[in-house]
Amino acid sequence: GNSVTQMEGPVTLSEEAFLTINCTYTATGYPSLFWYVQYPGEGLQLLLKATKADDKGSNKGFEATYRKETTSFHLEKGSVQVSDSAVYFCALRSGTYKYIFGTGTRLKVLA
């Protein structure tokens, strides 16, 4: 079946550090891939998405590239800020109603 695996947290970084959160997936067909962010006390909100192989999604300085050959969709940001502290979820959708979410990675950025 379809699945998403993302790195366990928490991830603690200093402000302006480089961020990578790994995400790999297993899916039949050609899924769409998503990164969602959840700030404390809030619901999930879409950060970026990619709908076909080699697409790069980007938003607010975050980027992720849909790599079919490695079944990966790693999230990166060149310089994190304290305001990026949140939980990040990788997700996929493949041909049905269902979205498959990873377990989330908590990021803490220190000033």
Next chain:
Amino acid sequence: NAGVTQTPKFRVLKTGQSMTLLCAQDMNHEYMYWYRQDPGMGLRLIHYSVGEGTTAKGEVPDGYNVSRLKKQNFLLGLESAAPSQTSVYFCASTPGLAISYEQYFGPGTRLTVT
């Protein structure tokens, strides 16, 4: 547009009590979902609906019922609350079947069952 709204935001129930969580969306979305979020377990799908008048079970449906009498509303009911149902509940919607569509989430309902 308000997007996806949920009421109430917080609730404390005693074991055995019942309640209904309301989700409303103003985006004319076809599909709606209820999830629960527990520490270390990500999101788990409780029930979902692919259109007005339809509902279906997700991964963890036991102890919950749902109804979708109007396209914009999706209700989640707990008939006899148990402490294991203490969680944060999220509603989400998406326009329809195309896999490129993302989900839109509500702000959540934090439920405590004592």
